[in-house]
Amino acid sequence: MQEQEQEQVQQEIQEEIAQEISPRQQILVMRNIMDNQLETCDDIEIGRVADIEAELLPDGRLVLTKLLTGPESLAGRVSSRLRPIVHFFLRHRFEHSIPIDEVDGFHPTLRLRGRARDYTIGASERWIANHILRWIPGSGWKEWHERLEQQQPGPCKPETEAEVQAETGNETQEIRAPGDAVGTNTSVASTTAHQPHDHTH
Amino acid sequence: MKNIFAIALGIVTAIGGFLDAGTVATSGEAGAKYGFGLVWALILATIEIILLVEMVGRFTAVSQKTYADAIREKFGFKFYLFPLASELIAESLLLAAELGGVAIALSLITGISWHYLFPLAALLVLVLVWSASFDIIENGPALLGLVTLSFLVAIFFLGPPKMSLLQTLWKPPIGPGQGADYLYLVAAILGATISPYLLYFYSSGAIEEHWSGKSLLLNRITAIVGMGFGSLGSLALLVLSAMVLGPLHIQAGTLGEIGLAMAKPLGPLGGYLFAIALFTTCLGAALEVVLAVSYNVSQGFGWEWGQNQKPVQTARYYIFMIVFLLAAVFIGMIGIDPLQLALFASTVIALFLPISLSPFLFIMNDPAYLKDKTNGWIDNTAIILILLIAFAVAVVSIPLEIITGGG
Numbered sequence: 001m002q003e004q005e006q007e008q009v010q011q012e013i014q015e016e017i018a019q020e021i022s023p024r025q026q027i028l029v030m031r032n033i034m035d036n037q038l039e040t041c042d043d044i045e046i047g048r049v050a051d052i053e054a055e056l057l058p059d060g061r062l063v064l065t066k067l068l069t070g071p072e073s074l075a076g077r078v079s080s081r082l083r084p085i086v087h088f089f090l091r092h093r094f095e096h097s098i099p100i101d102e103v104d105g106f107h108p109t110l111r112l113r114g115r116a117r118d119y120t121i122g123a124s125e126r127w128i129a130n131h132i133l134r135w136i137p138g139s140g141w142k143e144w145h146e147r148l149e150q151q152q153p154g155p156c157k158p159e160t161e162a163e164v165q166a167e168t169g170n171e172t173q174e175i176r177a178p179g180d181a182v183g184t185n186t187s188v189a190s191t192t193a194h195q196p197h198d199h200t201h
Numbered sequence: 202m203k204n205i206f207a208i209a210l211g212i213v214t215a216i217g218g219f220l221d222a223g224t225v226a227t228s229g230e231a232g233a234k235y236g237f238g239l240v241w242a243l244i245l246a247t248i249e250i251i252l253l254v255e256m257v258g259r260f261t262a263v264s265q266k267t268y269a270d271a272i273r274e275k276f277g278f279k280f281y282l283f284p285l286a287s288e289l290i291a292e293s294l295l296l297a298a299e300l301g302g303v304a305i306a307l308s309l310i311t312g313i314s315w316h317y318l319f320p321l322a323a324l325l326v327l328v329l330v331w332s333a334s335f336d337i338i339e340n341g342p343a344l345l346g347l348v349t350l351s352f353l354v355a356i357f358f359l360g361p362p363k364m365s366l367l368q369t370l371w372k373p374p375i376g377p378g379q380g381a382d383y384l385y386l387v388a389a390i391l392g393a394t395i396s397p398y399l400l401y402f403y404s405s406g407a408i409e410e411h412w413s414g415k416s417l418l419l420n421r422i423t424a425i426v427g428m429g430f431g432s433l434g435s436l437a438l439l440v441l442s443a444m445v446l447g448p449l450h451i452q453a454g455t456l457g458e459i460g461l462a463m464a465k466p467l468g469p470l471g472g473y474l475f476a477i478a479l480f481t482t483c484l485g486a487a488l489e490v491v492l493a494v495s496y497n498v499s500q501g502f503g504w505e506w507g508q509n510q511k512p513v514q515t516a517r518y519y520i521f522m523i524v525f526l527l528a529a530v531f532i533g534m535i536g537i538d539p540l541q542l543a544l545f546a547s548t549v550i551a552l553f554l555p556i557s558l559s560p561f562l563f564i565m566n567d568p569a570y571l572k573d574k575t576n577g578w579i580d581n582t583a584i585i586l587i588l589l590i591a592f593a594v595a596v597v598s599i600p601l602e603i604i605t606g607g608g
Contacts, residue, residue: 035274035281037503048273048503077278108265125505128516138332140511 037109038069038098038121041156046122049110050074053097067103067110069121070095096121115156117148208422215427220349220434221486222302222456223295223393223550225479226543228435229459231386232442233452236366238373242387243439246394247432249590251424252583253558256565256576257400258420261407264570268404269500271564281501284397284560287553288497289525292398294546296490296529300326301539302483305456309476316536323530326487330522335409335508338492342485349482351463351474352437358466359444366443385601388594389544392551394435395591397558398493405496409508417574434482438462456540495522551598554591562588 038047050073053066072095075086098112098119105111116122134141231239257268264271273281301315303322308315329338375383412420441462446453453459456479463471492508499506499518506518533542562584565576576584 031274035277037270037274045503045505048501050278074278078282125516128520129513133512133516133519136331136512139513141513144511144513 032106033064033067033110036106038067038112039109040112040114040116040119041104042115042151044116044122045109046112046116046119046125047096050077064100066097066099068095068097094124113156115151117151208419215343215423215431219428219431220346220438220478220482221295221393221396222298222479222483222539222543223389223396223486223547224435225302225438225456225459225482226298226540227386227390227393227547228438229442229446229453229456229462230540230544231390232439232444232462233446233459234379234386235373235375235383236369236443236447237362237440238369238375238383239386239390240370240436240439242390243394243432243435245590246391247428247435249391249587250395250399251428252580252587253395253400253561254403254428255421255424256561256580256584257404258407258412258424259417259574260564260571261404262412262416262420263414263572263574265408265413266570267408267496267500268400268560268564269497271570272560273501275564275567276560283556284553285497285501287556288397288401288494291546291550291553292490292494293525293529293532294542294549295396295398296487296494296526297533297537298539298543298546299483299487299490300529300533301542302456302479303487305539306476306480306483309457309460309479310473315539319533320530322484322487323526323533325484326491327523327526329488330491330508330526331512331519333508335406338488338508339406342481342488345481346434346478346485348474349434349437349478351467351471351478352434352441355463355466355471355474356437356440356444359441362440362444366447369443381601381604384597385548385605388551388598388601389547391590391594392547392549392554392598393543394432395554395558395587396550397554398490400557401497402489402493405492405500405506414574454540455538459540491522491526494525495519545602548598548602551591551594553595555588555595558584558588558591 033052034049036049037045038049039045047069049067050070051068052064053068054062055065056062071090072083072086072092076083096119098121102112102114103110104113112119117126129139129141129144133139134145228243231242260271261267266274269281272284300319300322303325304315304318307313307318307322311318333341373383407416407420438459442453442459445462445465446458451458451461460472460475460479463475465471467474495518496506498504498521499515502517504517505515507515512519533539537545562581564570565580565584568575
């Protein structure tokens with residue numbers, strides 16, 4: 001019994017140590033990224049990762065550069081034939097990409113450095129609030145709008161240069177699928193084949 | 202003291218919130234047609250829902266993720282579309298039936314045709330989901346739903362059942378050509394009781410109420426005791442229908458006919474009690490269905506959600522809720538009798554049960570979510586048995602629907 005308790009305590013200590021490692025130094029698997037929740041620094045959930053964009057460096061490393069969201073990316077996940085159909089109707093209007101540098105942490109959600117209003121993803125939420133719900137009594141629009149107006153744009157906490165240097169080794173994250181060595185499987189990024197489209201803030 | 206109150210409230214609301222249009226329709230018709238011959242199906246369905254509710258509550262309390270979160274994150278978007286599509290189809294039918302149940306209850310009290318009261322029922326649901334907090338939505342109708350305990354009082358006034366009726370417990374009176382109808386009701390009872398919306402609602406409710414790993418006891422008691430006692434309402438209605446409607450050869454073809462079972466022992470008061478019970482249970486279920494589907498969609502697509510936030514803070518969640526409610530109103534305005542719609546919805550739910558429940562087998566054994574609270578062999582065996590039953594029911598549900606003409 002005592003041995004079991006000791007093992008449990010040691011396991012908890014190991015987990016705490018793992019969490020103290022900078023997010024940028026962790027080795028990630030696809031499960032940590034794809035379909036995971038995107039959450040801004042002001043605790044607002046703005047969407048989920050639909051796809052990723054990666055770059056094959058000259059030294060052979062495959063590095064993650066952007067997170068993608070939107071109906072076209074999702075359509076491509078369902079079927080590659082569906083993507084051009086969705087593109088025909090939507091013309092990239094609802095596609096968004098977030099540079100990987102914006103990600104501050106990967107667990108339990110993908111935490112972003114900025115506030116919700118700093119990202120184009122989730123703009124539909126604000127549009128619905130401002131153009132439809134505001135006219136319905138009890139929507140809370142007035143207080144919400146005033147709070148947004150008073151909010152400062154940008155990250156929730158200021159980052160000093162020293163903090164950024166201490167945290168980052170690479171500017172981009174190396175990724176691998178479960179069971180694959182880092183940088184050897186170019187198919188990791190090819191969940192769908194598409195041209196990158198920049199809708200960053 | 203706070204924990205005891207929370208547990209008591211959980212039990213009470215589970216009791217009051219168990220019944221809905223589907224369970225009223227299936228229990229009433231089962232009792233009227235086959236006496237006690239379908240009690241076993243009700244008990245089986247209750248055991249299954251207890252297990253599933255306990256599991257989904259445990260999952261959310263420990264992982265802090267909802268069921269919809271887990272399906273999207275673990276299985277990917279492509280798989281997620283299947284339970285999503287099945288829920289949208291099945292629950293839109295069920296919501297229309299629940300709104301119809303509310304309208305019929307109001308009709309029984311006021312005498313006005315339920316067709317005119319249907320939009321009023323939808324408006325009531327809209328106002329409540331727009332303005333009420335999660336606690337009020339969860340607890341309000343459920344506490345009022347305790348009026349379903351009057352079914353037990355009615356049975357007491359009727360006295361013990363005759364031996365010939367008691368024998369139907371192990372020898373259901375299935376006449377020639379009634380085999381398909383009997384099996385159809387089995388499928389409908391399972392679909393009505395093991396409604397996936399309950400799992401999405403319960404899971405999301407655990408987050409709304411800030412459950413954590415310390416809430417496992419509350420979860421277990423709510424699931425076992427609450428759901429167990431909650432099924433008493435269904436069982437009581439089945440028994441009432443068997444004792445009153447069966448001998449009179451009333452087939453319980455409408456919700457109003459089922460109410461006659463209360464009128465015999467308790468007179469006009471019984472009729473009003475049934476109407477009130479129908480109103481509160483269908484209203485509570487309608488609220489839960491609307492919320493459950495909105496939770497599912499919002500969580501699956503990663504939108505901000507929550508009943509305790511202002512609508513502008515969760516705009517996409519509320520807009521979807523309004524659109525879904527309008528779709529159900531459109532279905533209901535076609536004019537199909539709510540009892541028939543409830544039976545059909547239960548059959549469709551039964552058809553899609555394997556899709557809705559199969560993720561359980563994987564997520565409940567994933568230590569990444571549940572740490573050391575993953576399923577043991579008993580729970581896993583139970584899930585496999587539930588899935589086998591669900592597959593069997595799914596295969597036969599639509600053919601039986603066609604053969605029997607919907608009960």
